Amino acid sequence: MLKSNGERLWDSLMQMAKVGATENGGNCRLALSAEDRAGRELFVSWCRELGMSIKVDRIGNLFAQREGRNGALPPVVMGSHLDTQPKGGRFDGIYGVLAGLEVVRSLRDQGIETEKPIEIAVWTNEEGARFTPAMLGSAVFTQVLPLEKALAIKDADGISMKEALEQSGYAGEEPLARAFDAYFEAHIEQGPILEDNGLPVGVVTGGQAICWLDVEVQGVPAHAGTTPMPLRKDALFGVGEMIAALEQLARDFAPKGLVTVGQLNIARSSRNTIPGRVAFTLDLRHHLDEEIAAMEASARDLIVTIATKRGLAVSVERHWLSPATPFDDACIAAVRNAVETLGYPHQDIVSGAGHDAIHLARHCPTTMVFIPCVGGLSHNEAEDALPDDVSKGCDVLLNAVLSRANRI
Amino acid sequence: MLKSNGERLWDSLMQMAKVGATENGGNCRLALSAEDRAGRELFVSWCRELGMSIKVDRIGNLFAQREGRNGALPPVVMGSHLDTQPKGGRFDGIYGVLAGLEVVRSLRDQGIETEKPIEIAVWTNEEGARFTPAMLGSAVFTQVLPLEKALAIKDADGISMKEALEQSGYAGEEPLARAFDAYFEAHIEQGPILEDNGLPVGVVTGGQAICWLDVEVQGVPAHAGTTPMPLRKDALFGVGEMIAALEQLARDFAPKGLVTVGQLNIARSSRNTIPGRVAFTLDLRHHLDEEIAAMEASARDLIVTIATKRGLAVSVERHWLSPATPFDDACIAAVRNAVETLGYPHQDIVSGAGHDAIHLARHCPTTMVFIPCVGGLSHNEAEDALPDDVSKGCDVLLNAVLSRANRI
Incomplete structure (x- = not known):
């Protein structure tokens, strides 16, 4: 099996981390900012050294292509993103782009040509920190989000995607939704x-389903000092019981069901007023669509039951439902074959976070390769990864992509 | 037994309600505002018609005195406040002042003199809506709050009490803390x-103890999509269990124990982030000091136990403790005797809210007379009371005050 040059990859990661470096060791390269552009230019300079050609599409997605023996075949694409959270880390996204770069460097080192072209994609505005939604570039490329709608989206300063693309010089002409082999x-x-299990590589079988609910519970606000307990309609006591029941719901759907109440707001709250209206969000996740449906039904049922029992009015609205995204069997097999042949410890894993790959999976055969991050920490300046894991993940990517690129 | 003129009292209440009337039938007379001054002037004009003398102390508390046969005796004082919440009602405070006025009018009608002088007090800034704290005027009069400190307190526009008193013409010279008979x-x-029990009068035996706690629970914030349930330290799930246990605490101390979680904040909350830090307030009330102490101990114990079990850090700080305020036995007996002799249905009741009487109880023999308000609603433009209850409460006040004023 081929090996990549882990040290070179690490060096490139650390060089990229100097672009938009933050005080506490993290990175700030907001999408299409001067820092993001500088990061892209550094990447492009490395690609040009490899003789790769550069293309940019109309939403600023950047593609670096290494020719294949058969230029008529669609490319095998690697990639991720170079933009970061305002206080982001050095690996989230960047690793996927620079591991792709290291794959091409390794192929060149070892004089290996491929049947199909190989590309590295840098997707625009994956983080959603500057322009909402996240994964914007890949959504436009895969036509999940119409181009014109995306171009009109404005950042917090009122600058539109269209303006930001023109200002940064990344308003390209490459067609959207062109064919990818994988x-x-x-x-x-x-x-x-992975860290908890002591494994350097995760074979990602898909993205989990996500159901976001908005719950609002209505009781009667009243004076905390003058209202006897039996005469109260305390919305927060109702919500307390709901939260306890939702924690049990997660146990009922263990180990794959995830339940999070991330936001909770008491309307016009004061220390000595009985909460009259409480709103909270509910984030349900599972890797199976039928199970997410069952979780949603159970959550709705328990919320309404508790509210009704207490004489509280309640509404439960579905804010968003994203179905499970199974990745492509052949791509998963290519990754599994690579990691097994390399002899690296690994496990199957479902992606819990959103990634450009979730959009790409609707466009072409897709999968992902995960490596551990220290303490599971991300979207944080302290985000970290171990050089050995960085290296092993790239070895797996190299061999999986090579096999795919030569598969006719 | 004497009766007051309920119709006249109601008319005065409705006339006062025209001063600072709000669109939805409520009142806005913020302390020492032009509206508050107009309300005071209307009251003073009524008192002058009765030949009463007017005095103002250095924090703007207003006293209207009717002479007694023995001018050397300290006065029996009735009163409350004329200031309101920004969207306040027509009765909170005003009823106590104008019922006092009706008592004096009734005594005059019936040619009754008293041994001791009788006064009506209008306390400054009871609501705390303009200047914090609430019950400011009575706190200064009873020397709970030093005058100089109070004069320096500023409203939201940066205007100090001292300036507001001077601008309104209510910076008087009457000494603080002078003797009251009752x-x-x-x-x-x-x-x-009272409304729930269908009773027009409450014999108020005291003010309840209040314990305010600030609780902060610290877990680990993490990604809602990528963190397995067993690896989470979800601060909000811990708080959910605490809220459920605190509701049970109220049952353990039923019927007098009151428990309210009025405010709850998730630090840096987002829909798909596991709550890492949650702060909430706890309001505990009971009419007995030993029971409030037991409630606080139980609350602390259950909060710490739940946090510890879950591996969450927790802090519980006491924000404020106000001991129970038993009212004066002789004053309570005077009210009870009046209501029983009048034959009005009544019950003993503990004051759940703060009142100027809570401060006065530390200065002189004190009690209160309660009447129902519609739906228990207050601090609301829709605040309402029934004319018959307004009248009966005033009858009770009249006879209780008369007996006290003639008791040598």
Whole structure:
């Protein structure tokens, strides 16, 4: 099996981390900012050294292509993103782009040509920190989000995507939605599972389903000092019971069901007023669509039951439902074959976070390769990964992509 | 037994309600505002018609005195406040002042003199809506709050009490903390108990103890999509269990124990982030000091136990403790005797809200007379009371004050 040059990859990661470096060791390269442009230019300079050609599409997605023996075939694409959170880390996204670069460098080192072209994609505004939604570039490329709508989206300063693309020089002409043979995205896990299990590589079988609900519970606000307990309609006591029941719901759907109440707001709250209206969000996740549906039904049922029992009015609205995204069997097999042949410890894993690969999976055969991140920490300046894991993940990517690129 | 003129009292209440009237039928007379001054002037004009003398102390508390046969004796004082919440009602405070006025009018009508002088007090800034804290004027009069400190307190526009008093013409010279024979405050209940029990009068035996705690629970913030349930330290799930246990605590101390979680904040909350830090307030009330101490101990114990079990860090700080305020036995007996002799249905009740009488109880023999308010509603433009209850409460005040004023 081929090996990549882990030290070179690490060096490139550390060089990229100097672009938009933050005080506490993290990175700030907001999408299409001067820092993001500088990061892209550094990447492009490395690609040009390899003789790769550069293309940019109309939403600023950047593609670096290495020719294949058969230029008529669609490319095998690797990639991720170079933009970061305002206080982001050095690996989230960047790893997938620079591992792709290291794959091409390794192929060149070893004089290996491929049947199909190989590309590295840098997707625009994956983080959603400057322009909402996240994964914007890949959504436009895969036509999940119409181009014109995306171009009109404005950042907090009122600057539109269109203006930001023109200002940064990344308003290109490459057509959207052109054919890919396959898409492979290497990424840090952004969770603690691989580290907890002591494994350097995760074979990603898909993205989990996500159901977001908005719950609002209405009781009667009243004076905390003058209202006897039996005469109260305390919305927060109702919500307390709901939260306890929702924690049990997660146990009922263990180990794959995830339940999070991330936001909770008491309307016009004061220390000595009985809460009259409480709103909270509910984030449900599972890797199976039928299970997410069952979780949603159970959550709705328990919320309404508790509210009704207490004489509280309640509304439960579905804010968003994203179905499970199974990745492509052949791509997963290519990754599994690579990691097994390399002899690296690994496990199957489902992606808990959103990634450009989730959009790409609707466009072409897709999968991902995960490596651990220290403490499961991400979207944080302290985000970190171990050089050995960085290296092993790239070896897996190299061999999986090579096999795909030569498969006729 | 004497009766007051309920119709006249109601008319005065409705005339006062025209001063600072709000669109939705409520009142806005913020302390020492032009509206508050106009309300005071209307009251003073009524008092002058009765030949009463007017005095103002250095924090703007206003006293209207009717002479007694023995001018050397300290006065029996009735009163409350004329200031309101920004969207306040027509009865909170005003009823206590104008019921006092009706008592004097009734005594005059019936040619009754008293041994001791009788006064009506209008306390400054009871609501705390313009200047914090609430019950400011009575706190200064009873020397709970030093005058100089109070004069320096500023409103939201940066205007100090001192400036507001000078601008309104209510910076007087009457000494603070002068002797009172007794203090009687009539007030709407601001809770639902009397209405729920169908009773026009409450014999108020004291003010309950209040314990305010600040709780902060610290877990680990993490990604809602990538963190398996067993690896989470979800601060909000811990708080959910605490809220459920605190609701049970109220049952353990039923019927007098009151428990309210009025405010809750998730630090840096987002829909798909596991809450890392949650702060909430806890309001505990009971009419007995030993029971409030037991409630606080139980609350602390259950909060720490739940946090510890879950591996969450927790802090519990006491924000404020106000001991129970037993009212004066002789004053309570005077009210009870009056209501029983009048034959009005009544019950003993503990004041759940703060009142000027709570401060006065530390200065002189004190009690209160409650009447129901519709739906228990207060601090609301829709605040309402029934004319028959308004009248009966005033009858009770009249006879209680008369007996006290003639008791040598």
